[in-house]
Amino acid sequence: MLHESADKREVIQVESAEQLEKLIGEGHLFIKAGLSYCSPCHRMEPVLESVASEAPCTVAEVTVDEVLEAKTLLNVRGVPLFVYIKDGRTVKRRIGEMTAEQLKEMWQDA
Numbered sequence: 001m002l003h004e005s006a007d008k009r010e011v012i013q014v015e016s017a018e019q020l021e022k023l024i025g026e027g028h029l030f031i032k033a034g035l036s037y038c039s040p041c042h043r044m045e046p047v048l049e050s051v052a053s054e055a056p057c058t059v060a061e062v063t064v065d066e067v068l069e070a071k072t073l074l075n076v077r078g079v080p081l082f083v084y085i086k087d088g089r090t091v092k093r094r095i096g097e098m099t100a101e102q103l104k105e106m107w108q109d110a
Helices: 017-025 039-054 100-108
Strands: 012-014 028-034 058-063 081-086 089-095
Touching (some): 028 039, 089 100
Antiparallel strands (some): 081 089
C-alpha cells in the first residue's frame, strides 16, 4: 500500500472509505484532508510531498468531497486538515497552511 522508490516515500491518494479505514487501522498515519476546490489545500500538496520521505509513518491525503465518509472518520471541521495518528489514535491535528518544518513538527513532537 505504501508507495516507495529507492529513497522517496510517496503520498498515498485515498480513494475510498474502506482504504481510509484500513490506513487508520494500521495505526501509524499522517494524513491531509482537503477539498477539490480549496486553494490552500492544493498549495499544501507539494509541501506534503516534500516531507513524506522524512515521516516515520504512512503519508496519505484524502479529498473529502470525493470520499464523503472521510469527514466523519477524521472529524473534519476545516481544511486543509492535517492529522497524525499513532497506535490507531489521533495524536495531533492542525488546520490551515503550514511550512514543511511545521508539518514535520507534528510527528517529531508526538
